[in-house]
Amino acid sequence: MSKEDREFIREAVDMAAENVKSGRGGPFGALIVKDGKVIGRGVNRVTDINDPTAHAEVMAIRDACRHLDHFRLEGAVIYTSCEPCPMCLAAIYWARIDKIFFAAQNADAAKAGFDDSFIYKEIPLPLEKRAIPIKQVDCKDPLKPFTTWMNSEHKITY
DSSP states (O other), rough: OOOHHHHHHHHHHHHHHHHHTTTSOSEEEEEETTTTTEEEEEOHHHHHHHOOOOOOOHHHHHHHHHHHTTTTOEEEEEEEEEEOOOHHHHEEETTTTEHHHEEOOOHHHTTTTOHHHHHHHHHHSOOSSSSOOOOOOOOOOOTTTHHHHOOOOSOOOO
16 A cells, blocks of 8 residues: 555545534545546535435545546545445446545444444345345336337447
8 A cells, every 4th residue: 555545545534534523424434536636525424415325435436427527437546434335335336446445344334333234144135035125026028128228329338
């Protein structure tokens, strides 16, 4: 890990602590860097804006995508105050970020009341064994959206 990486992770941790002090959200901060420059910042805003998806990493991804005016972040690195939760990890993969650096571990977050272990356990379960009922509904032409997409001349592959 380089001196620059340590400085960026320190900034993410400081952002997280400041977010708690401000009363705007939970103890999480993230920043996204490309070519040595910060292109996106985010802190946890779940309770502030009543959005359960407003985690620091997701907010940083949104900010970086606005900054670049693009939905893909190849060549970027995310620095986050804590190991990403399942939702944030998926968003990082979807954004095509190249590398993740984090400070605290999921176990540390769990001790503070932010325990994601239940979600990790749910994902590999068969649908009928998950805690939230989930059932496929039989309907006419369920593949219509996908065939429309595959035949569209307007699609942008992501």
